Amino acid sequence: MSPVFGHGRLRLYLLKLLEESPRHGYEVIRLLQDRFLGVYSPSPGTIYPRLARLEADGLVTHEVVKGKKVYSLTDKGREELERRMDELAELEEELSASAQEFARGVQEDVRQTVRSLREELTQAARTMRDQGKATSKDAWKETTERQKDEWKRQKEYWREQKRAWKEEWRRNWEDAWKTATGTREDVARLKLERLLRTFVEDVRAAATTARLDDDDLAAAQTLMEETRERLRAEVFRTDGS
Incomplete structure (x- = not known):
């Protein structure tokens, strides 16, 4: 699998992954492992230096969240991704x-x-x-x-x-x-779909190790319904009908 990422192509694919969503280095490694079902499993020594190089080139930036560097694409990075x-x-x-x-x-x-x-x-x-x-x-x-x-x-x-x-x-x-x-609106909807997929995957992963009872499920349902209504009212600005 690794030859596919020769000649700067891993760099390109990292830009694609960060365009989908901001991520820290371990998330990038785990995502590559998941997408390739463990057949391609990059080491930290492969990913972190490339992220640092992308940042030095002005294609990505990072912020520290809970002690971890979370990388996101810059406008220059998006321009390179679109160009390529x-x-x-x-x-x-x-x-x-x-x-x-x-x-x-x-x-x-x-x-x-x-x-x-x-x-x-x-x-x-x-x-x-x-x-x-x-x-x-x-x-x-x-x-x-x-x-x-x-x-x-x-x-x-x-x-x-x-x-x-x-x-x-x-x-x-x-x-x-x-x-x-796509149009700007199409791309925005696509990014929202990615965020929703990531959200569902994260919740599902957390639920696998949780001990849930009926009260927990009721609380989770209430939170999701509240979140849905807030998104409709504050972000999508629809009446829910």
């Missing part, structure tokens, strides 16, 4: 091809998993037959069910990974295209 939009589109196409190659690898992993499970089942059958125990039938059934469950779990996991990968790249491509061709 054709190159960004080409990069997205190459990354999409890499995603397809990865998906083919996933399919091969699934096939290999199936082959391994079949071999294990065959070996288990031989073992049961050789032992000739009265409990061999029950043991065989238990082994079969266990292997089937594992096969289903592996198959579902890789199917979900492929779906997430394809959806992420579809979204990235559409976002890049809208940014390049």
Whole structure:
């Protein structure tokens, strides 16, 4: 995966990520890991010096939030991103091809998993037959069910990974295209959609480790409804109808 980011292209992709939303260095690393499903995992020694160089070139700036440097795109950075939009589109196409190659690898992993499970089942059958125990039938059934469950779990996991990968790249491509061709209002709506996605992802991540009861859920619902109404009244200036 790393050759895709040769010749200054990682620099370009960092500009794209910061155009989507201000981020600190660790968020950039984590986002790259997530988007490439761990296949490409840059080190801090790769990302932080490039962020510092972008800042030295006047393309990004930072502010310290809770002890962390949060980087955001400057007007000069947006101008470079817009100027290199054709190159960004080409990069997205190459990354999409890499995603397809990865998906083919996933399919091969699934096939290999199936082959391994079949071999294990065959070996288990031989073992049961050789032992000739009265409990061999029950043991065989238990082994079969266990292997089937594992096969289903592996198959579902890789199917979900492929779906997430394809959806992420579809979204990235559409976002890049809208940014390049849309009106100012279209770009503003696109940025709002990105903010909403990030908000939902952050809340979902926090909820995975939280112990929620009915009162917590009611409080969360109330907060979300209040936020929705404030956005309608103070930002969107609609009556909610």
